Amino acid sequence: MSKTTIAFTSCFDAVAHPTQEVWDRIGEKNPQALLLLGDSVYMDYGIWPISSRRLGWPRKISNQEFAETLHQRYAKQWGVESFRRLICSGLKVGITWDDHDFAWNNSRGAGNEKKYAVSREKRLISRGLFLQFKQILRDGVIVQTTIHRHQALWIC
Numbered sequence: 001m002s003k004t005t006i007a008f009t010s011c012f013d014a015v016a017h018p019t020q021e022v023w024d025r026i027g028e029k030n031p032q033a034l035l036l037l038g039d040s041v042y043m044d045y046g047i048w049p050i051s052s053r054r055l056g057w058p059r060k061i062s063n064q065e066f067a068e069t070l071h072q073r074y075a076k077q078w079g080v081e082s083f084r085r086l087i088c089s090g091l092k093v094g095i096t097w098d099d100h101d102f103a104w105n106n107s108r109g110a111g112n113e114k115k116y117a118v119s120r121e122k123r124l125i126s127r128g129l130f131l132q133f134k135q136i137l138r139d140g141v142i143v144q145t146t147i148h149r150h151q152a153l154w155i156c
Contacts, residue, residue, distance in 0.1 A: 005029055010037035010098070012083075014076040023082035027089065034091055038098025040133070041073035044105055058104045059118070067125045074133045093137045097130050 007026045014020065026034070043058040058066055078084060087093060099107045103118045103126055118126070 005031040006033045007031040008035050011039040013042045014080050020080050023086045027086045034093050036095040038096045039100040042100045063121045
């Protein structure tokens, strides 16, 4: 009987942790699959003045700035060499869309609570960028598209 190894991860932030050695340690285990369980990027994290990315600030910015910032976060994560090396090694990858991937801490796609509700436009931007990231993780292909008048490009 053959052994199946599945790696589970979540909560990685290329802004705060640009090298992320954990991906090499995961690769040493030779998993057949990697499940990314959410918070693959962080739009906000922390409390001012400790963090420049205060909790909830993305809800207050323009859609254009939201799109650019979220794309930069995904691009920065994709730019982590150890992450890219593991993803491009051929293992199967699954990914979930959690609050930080979606918008900001504890954000929700439904409801009208000002602190947590995400506008329709920001939901569409977020979903579009998430689906691009998911495609590059799955297929390792070049994806070029426009999200809220913002060019996005991913390369494996």
